[in-house]
Amino acid sequence: MKAFFRSIWFPTLYSNVEFTNSSRKLGFFYSGDFNSVQFTRKSASLVQVVAPSIAKSKLVSSLKAIERSTRIVCMEKKVGGFEDLKSEAKTESSCVSGNDHLVMCSIGQSTNVVWHESPIGKLDRQNLLQQKGCVVWITGLSGSGKSTVACALNKALYHRGKLAYILDGDNLRHGLNCDLGFTAEDRAENIRRVGEVAKLFADAGVICIASLVSPYRRDRDACRTLFPDKNFIEVFMDVPLHVCEARDPKGLYKLARAGKIKGFTGVDDPYEPPLNCEITINASDGNCPSPCDMAEQVLSVGQGVVLQLLNGSPVLFAED
Numbered sequence: 001m002k003a004f005f006r007s008i009w010f011p012t013l014y015s016n017v018e019f020t021n022s023s024r025k026l027g028f029f030y031s032g033d034f035n036s037v038q039f040t041r042k043s044a045s046l047v048q049v050v051a052p053s054i055a056k057s058k059l060v061s062s063l064k065a066i067e068r069s070t071r072i073v074c075m076e077k078k079v080g081g082f083e084d085l086k087s088e089a090k091t092e093s094s095c096v097s098g099n100d101h102l103v104m105c106s107i108g109q110s111t112n113v114v115w116h117e118s119p120i121g122k123l124d125r126q127n128l129l130q131q132k133g134c135v136v137w138i139t140g141l142s143g144s145g146k147s148t149v150a151c152a153l154n155k156a157l158y159h160r161g162k163l164a165y166i167l168d169g170d171n172l173r174h175g176l177n178c179d180l181g182f183t184a185e186d187r188a189e190n191i192r193r194v195g196e197v198a199k200l201f202a203d204a205g206v207i208c209i210a211s212l213v214s215p216y217r218r219d220r221d222a223c224r225t226l227f228p229d230k231n232f233i234e235v236f237m238d239v240p241l242h243v244c245e246a247r248d249p250k251g252l253y254k255l256a257r258a259g260k261i262k263g264f265t266g267v268d269d270p271y272e273p274p275l276n277c278e279i280t281i282n283a284s285d286g287n288c289p290s291p292c293d294m295a296e297q298v299l300s301v302g303q304g305v306v307l308q309l310l311n312g313s314p315v316l317f318a319e320d
């Protein structure tokens with residue numbers, strides 16, 4: 001599809017095609033009227049030659065498919081942006097009059113992309129599961145008990161018949177994020193990706209429990225903006241460094257203190273505690289609640305806010 005729309009036959013079929021050489025806008029724009037098709041491209045090197053007969057048949061079938069779409073949304077986004085795609089898309093599409101307008105655009109390196117709606121939506125899935133899709137984001141130092149709480153919470157939800165899934169930073173670094181290290185930039189990208197995956201889980205109606213060190217406030221806050229419905233519950237494991245270090249279940253603090261791991265959070269890399277998180281699990285005196293109690297603490301807050309559903313507060317359950 002990308003190559004197809006980049007092909008040079010396009011202007012030969014429709015005369016009012018306007019080319020612009022913006023390297024920022026990489027897509028093209030179709031307003032519902034062939035006479036106002038606007039096609040922007042990154043560079044002349046992207047242009048391909050296609051036999052007119054093949055091109056014409058491809059063009060007609062593709063444009064027919066486009067015209068069959070009843071609601072098409074689109075947006076242009078910066079690489080690494082955290083904005084809510086759909087809400088931004090609505091803004092963009094509202095700029096175009098009429099109902100059957102198609103706006104194709106570019107998001108980061110993805111050119112000529114269009115948002116497709118599914119006939120089964122989040123509400124349908126939530127009704128099916130009898131729960132609300134949301135994200136419980138657990139942040140804290142290594143060894144603070146994030147994974148322990150995540151597992152306890154998962155178990156507690158399971159026994160209440162609620163479907164949850166854990167996204168654990170350590171685990172995701174074995175696959176999806178195995179190309180990332182621990183520089184500030186890599187951590188930001190790590191959090192961004194997990195935020196996006198968490199958003200998909202929440203959209204699926206699942207209670208997504210994300211458990212990551214996520215040391216930078218701006219990265220966590222950026223994730224929060226992905227959830228305009230406020231279904232992002234940030235849990236801070238407020239456990240002092242010396243307690244985490246004394247636990248040191250993987251021996252990483254020891255290695256970091258010995259200089260064998262560089263940029264270890266809490267040792268020679270920063271951790272920025274949340275300023276306005278929904279839940280703080282406090283062990284500042286070194287006395288940590290049991291994993292079960294910690295899970296119940298999260299759940300009691302979650303259940304409490306069910307009552308505030310109409311206020312748009314975060315919600316774990318659709319009904320209890």
Ligand SMILES: Nc1ncnc2c1ncn2[C@@H]1O[C@H](COP(=O)(O)OS(=O)(=O)O)[C@@H](OP(=O)(O)O)[C@H]1O
Binds near residue numbers: 142169211
């Ligand atoms: N430099 C450095 N800093 C912090 N943590 C480190 C580091 N190197 C390896 N590890 C191990 O990786 C786990 C943290 O991964 P995350 O993806 O959660 O980190 S981050 O959110 O991107 O900061 C973390 O797991 P947890 O102990 O479960 O937190 C560590 O085991």
Ligand SMILES: Nc1ncnc2c1ncn2[C@@H]1O[C@H](COP(=O)(O)OP(=O)(O)O)[C@@H](O)[C@H]1O
Binds near residue numbers: 141142146247249290
């Ligand atoms: N509430 C708690 N009380 C005592 N020890 C705990 C508690 N929660 C976790 N631990 C222990 O602390 C260590 C680190 O826990 P973990 O959940 O792996 O932390 P993180 O995921 O933040 O690295 C583990 O050995 C775990 O058994």
